[in-house]
Amino acid sequence: MTYIEKNKEKMITDLTGCLSIESVSQDKDKVEEALDYVLRLAEDMGMKTEKLLDGQVGTVEIGQGSETLGILTHVDVVSPGNQALWICHPFQGQVLDGRIYGRGALDDKGPLIASLHAMKAAMEEGRPFYKKVRMIIGTQEEVEWTDMDAYVKSYPLPDYGFTPDGEFPILNIEKGGVDAVIRFPLAPSAAQSGETTGDGNEVYVNYISGGTASNIIPGLCTVTLSDGSTITAEGKAVHSSRPEKGENAILAMENTLNAMALAPCDLLEKIHMIGQRFSDMYGSGIGLACDEEYYKGEFVHKNVVSPTMIESGEDYLDLTVNIRFSCLFTEAQVCDALRRFCAEEGGELRECLSLPAVYVSREEPYLQKLAEAYEQETGLKNEFALAYGGSYAKTMPKMVSWGPILPGMEDTCHEENEYIAINDFLTNFRIYYQAILKIAKSEESFL
Secondary structure (H helix, E strand, C coil): CCHHHHHHHHHHHHHHHHHCCCCECCCHHHHHHHHHHHHHHHHHCCCEEEEEHHHCEEEEEEECCCCEEEEEEECCECCCCCHHHCCCCCCCCEEECCEEECCCCCCCHHHHHHHHHHHHHHHHCCCCCCCEEEEEEECCCCCCCHHHHHHHHHCCCCCEEEECCEECCEEEEECEEEEEEEEEECCCCCCCCCCCCCCCCCCCEEEEEECCCCCECCCEEEEEECCCCEEEEECECCECCCHHHCECHHHHHHHHHHCCCCCCCHHHHHHHHHHHHCCCCCCHHHCCCCCCCEECCEECCCCEEEEEEEEECCCEEEEEEEEEECCCCCHHHHHHHHHHHHHHHCCEEEEEEEECCEECCCCCHHHHHHHHHHHHHHCCCCCEEEECCCCHHHHCCCEEEECEECCCCCCCCCCCCCEEEHHHHHHHHHHHHHHHHHHHCCCCCCC
């Protein structure tokens, strides 16, 4: 009897249990609860576990030897978004029509559980280990990566590895990322200051709010007018690395307001400015357009720029901008372009958090074993490709993003009704299992 035949129901139960923990990144207690849950599963499987850095990171290790294969995962998740759009509760881990639903099913709890069971299956396989396998579990991947920053500074790193937090086949190139927060000062409207516009229309924009996270294209934006009425613009929330798959509610709101007869005010002018400067998702409006899409003969795509959160205060407007830049650009170039934009529009760049682009040579020996595992279990030819989103692969040398999304598989990461099909979940397990066998149970060095 195969491992899946014996353990399929437990694999599903382990995942639904993990999905039932509401481990949104900002809720440190719930995130730690999810980490403890995974570490208990690993301990029950007979693996060595450690909880490090005051609960910021957990590790699970099997095998022996001088080389270490790393598997980088995370238990934190993004907000569920608009819960009214979910067909089930986002934090109950429900199985419906052959799919496992819940926030984190794809990003990253599903592949984490698949990888954990792949490690357990490798323990039961019989042949000796010649290398260690270390799963490193983070808790802040969806926000500022303080967990991995601390781990990299404090502990030895794996020699090579992957993060199951992207797509198949092998994503050896990854875009860089910048999260910027820009503050614009606001002057009071004429109506607020007791003056009149002279046209009889004194209804002005009083407040705007939209977006839930810096790396999610906002699905909802709300404006409150001075007469107390509310305007709502709906979009489609998707991961900010692929904004073309969704619809940005902030930009939709600007279009809505543009068609209304409202009294002029500084807040309205700023909203219109944002709509104009960010209408091109490839960054031409802020000086980040990039015509070249190839590096060393490999596709690296263009820069992608998205306003993802907006909120006004009494005398200011805060805008969060998420940028995914190709390896043809540097972090410094992107932040410099944002500073120029702020100087032109009277804004202040209050925060500019950045992560570099990734390029790992496709000639790395261990990548050939990942390719063999993928081809063996899917029957598809391996390719090397670009990762549009950011992953923990940025934090350590010789790391690539690898799975869980298979060719033709729907990508619902960061969307309402996030799910992983059970068949795809099991295919993930088989691919990761074969990779562990081909690397950790081989006497060959991959350094």
